[in-house]
Amino acid sequence: MTKAKLLTGHTGYDVVEQGTLYLPFEIPAGTFEEIDKSRLSNYKNRNKAIYDKVAEINDPGNKYAIIYSYGTTGIGYNAIEAEKRLPEGEIPNDWKYLFDSEYLSKFSDCGISFLDEPEQVFGNLLYYLGKDPNSTNPDDYKEAAQYLIKNVRPYLTYFDSNRYENDLASGDLCLVMGYSGDVMRSYGMSKASHANTQIRYALPKSGASVFFDALMIPKGAKNIDAAYDFLNYTMNPKVAATNSNFIYQPNAVDGSLPYMIDIFKDTNVNPTPEMIAKMYVIELWQPKLQDYINRLWFSVKFGIDVH
Numbered sequence: 238m239t240k241a242k243l244l245t246g247h248t249g250y251d252v253v254e255q256g257t258l259y260l261p262f263e264i265p266a267g268t269f270e271e272i273d274k275s276r277l278s279n280y281k282n283r284n285k286a287i288y289d290k291v292a293e294i295n296d297p298g299n300k301y302a303i304i305y306s307y308g309t310t311g312i313g314y315n316a317i318e319a320e321k322r323l324p325e326g327e328i329p330n331d332w333k334y335l336f337d338s339e340y341l342s343k344f345s346d347c348g349i350s351f352l353d354e355p356e357q358v359f360g361n362l363l364y365y366l367g368k369d370p371n372s373t374n375p376d377d378y379k380e381a382a383q384y385l386i387k388n389v390r391p392y393l394t395y396f397d398s399n400r401y402e403n404d405l406a407s408g409d410l411c412l413v414m415g416y417s418g419d420v421m422r423s424y425g426m427s428k429a430s431h432a433n434t435q436i437r438y439a440l441p442k443s444g445a446s447v448f449f450d451a452l453m454i455p456k457g458a459k460n461i462d463a464a465y466d467f468l469n470y471t472m473n474p475k476v477a478a479t480n481s482n483f484i485y486q487p488n489a490v491d492g493s494l495p496y497m498i499d500i501f502k503d504t505n506v507n508p509t510p511e512m513i514a515k516m517y518v519i520e521l522w523q524p525k526l527q528d529y530i531n532r533l534w535f536s537v538k539f540g541i542d543v544h
Contacts, residue, residue: 256448258356308486338389348411364444415438474496
């Protein structure tokens, strides 16, 4: 569904699913119905740490969004290859393994990929450099672009937000900046195909970015009762667990963990409330800054010097 169709208020849908990144622009435009929480008997099952994090930037007061699933951006790696390249017992669990050429050079021969997502790459790099991951200063992004071109790009196999899932599973990559759900799907594929890989996911110990997939009722929805029934259904712990087990991403429903597969026992994949509270949310840029950063991103991807 296009954003334009949502903004018209005539989508033909009663519930829509999307990332919460765009909510700060869509909510003021009157795109969604405010949630009447008294109609959701399962709302009591919400994971408060996650809803509090969503309320910081994306949905103040938790008025419009029911969180369907969430994930983090971190480091996916092949443990077999990591053991060959790092001292005994060391794992790539910090941003330095993706942004420091000393570490990138150790992995470049077995394949490294970054997301083709300037928001994530610039945001996480700024955080690594000790700056605001949601900086509005164009000079910060120019500095970040120059840093990537000089220190990171020479060691990368490619930028892509889809291909890395299969390539990590098959062994064609050994180190990636990736979404937790994608890396866990790589893990699942590698196990199913008996590939000679051991896929792992690590949350950067210095801090990580978190994102949310949410369900909203669009303005003008015709079947409101059915919409609320569906939203309430998704907040049932067993239902939420079934969804998580299928998409390899954790959910925002307390009580669901006993019904979830073993990968969610790992706090890298399914962070604790204390870990979530310390995470940062990447924000969408204003249009003028977005245009400038898009040009910088083109330079980063194709290795064109930024002056």
